[in-house]
Amino acid sequence: MTPPKLQQIYQDAPYLSIKYDTYFPVYEALLAKYRGQSITLVEVGIFNGGSLFMWREFLGPEARIIGVDLNPDAKEWEKHGFEIYIGDQGNEQFWKDFFRKTGPVDVVIDDGGHTNLQQVVTTHHAIPQIRDGGLLIVEDVHTNYFREFGNPYKYSFLNFAFRIVDGINSRAFALRSSYTRYSSKVYSISFFESIVAFHIDSRLCVRSKPTANGGRTRDASDFRYQNVVQSALSSFKTRLPTDRRGVMAVICRGLRFLADTALFVLSRMETVKYKRFFSKSD
Numbered sequence: 151m152t153p154p155k156l157q158q159i160y161q162d163a164p165y166l167s168i169k170y171d172t173y174f175p176v177y178e179a180l181l182a183k184y185r186g187q188s189i190t191l192v193e194v195g196i197f198n199g200g201s202l203f204m205w206r207e208f209l210g211p212e213a214r215i216i217g218v219d220l221n222p223d224a225k226e227w228e229k230h231g232f233e234i235y236i237g238d239q240g241n242e243q244f245w246k247d248f249f250r251k252t253g254p255v256d257v258v259i260d261d262g263g264h265t266n267l268q269q270v271v272t273t274h275h276a277i278p279q280i281r282d283g284g285l286l287i288v289e290d291v292h293t294n295y296f297r298e299f300g301n302p303y304k305y306s307f308l309n310f311a312f313r314i315v316d317g318i319n320s321r322a323f324a325l326r327s328s329y330t331r332y333s334s335k336v337y338s339i340s341f342f343e344s345i346v347a348f349h350i351d352s353r354l355c356v357r358s359k360p361t362a363n364g365g366r367t368r369d370a371s372d373f374r375y376q377n378v379v380q381s382a383l384s385s386f387k388t389r390l391p392t393d394r395r396g397v398m399a400v401i402c403r404g405l406r407f408l409a410d411t412a413l414f415v416l417s418r419m420e421t422v423k424y425k426r427f428f429s430k431s432d
């Protein structure tokens with residue numbers, strides 16, 4: 151028998167929960183692998199309690215469900231078998247005390263106050279405490295476009311998430327400058343409408359290295375640069391020796407820098423051909 155869909159479980163929950171309808175397929179896809187597992191799920195934002203019951207029904211009786219809310223009345227949900235912590239998700243000390251008590255967890259869902267401060271502080275403190283194979287899901291990130299939340303803003307949660315994207319790419323061969331403290335924990339990030347999901351797996355956060363399969367070569371030319379100037383600059387650069395010492399090494403480094411700068415300028419000049427795709431409409 152196929153297990154009931156999340157949206158059906160939500161409809162049948164004994165207490166009120168409020169979710170946008172587009173969230174159900176997202177949650178279904180992200181959380182299906184945890185059904186029937188003895189995982190620990192934390193939800194920030196309890197409100198009327200309905201979502202705590204929904205998660206328990208969806209994941210099964212083996213799951214440990216923890217709720218967090220600023221409202222002390224939420225403690226009443228403990229009598230239904232949930233672990234409840236009262237505190238401010240925007241307060242760093244709260245998270246330090248919280249994880250000291252709970253230990254590492256598998257899934258954190260942030261459906262709390264949705265401010266930049268709350269989303270960033272929760273993300274910063276949750277990522278190191280999520281086990282490999284786990285998830286941090288931040289809900290209602292459309293608030294990152296709301297004026298009353300101080301947005302759009304350089305220091306919005308979404309810009310923080312984009313910074314973590316840079317950190318993921320810092321694992322690419324020959325790139326290091328965009329490394330962040332999250333680069334060795336966040337394997338990937340999924341962006342959905344109003345939801346950002348951080349996939350946690352330190353085992354997969356490795357530095358990439360170039361490989362070749364050893365197959366037969368036909369000595370094909372790399373046609374990356376159709377422009378003759380770019381093509382000449384690129385092949386000039388790759389032919390400069392890297393094993394020189396002393397004055398020759400300095401000269402080669404200087405020539406490589408000049409070639410790179412010329413390629414940079416030529417790449418920037420191409421912007422004119424695609425810049426219009428960045429506007430809201432043609």
Ligand SMILES: C[S@@+](CC[C@H](N)C(=O)[O-])C[C@H]1O[C@@H](n2cnc3c(N)ncnc32)[C@H](O)[C@@H]1O
Pocket residue numbers: 166167168169193194195196197198199200201218219220221237238239240261262263264268
């Ligand atoms: C959108 S409701 C949660 C809805 C619930 N998850 C559901 O699906 O029905 C937001 C909740 O976050 C709580 N909250 C707001 N600011 C908070 C903060 N700074 N720390 C912890 N909880 C907060 C509110 O008290 C409220 O219960």
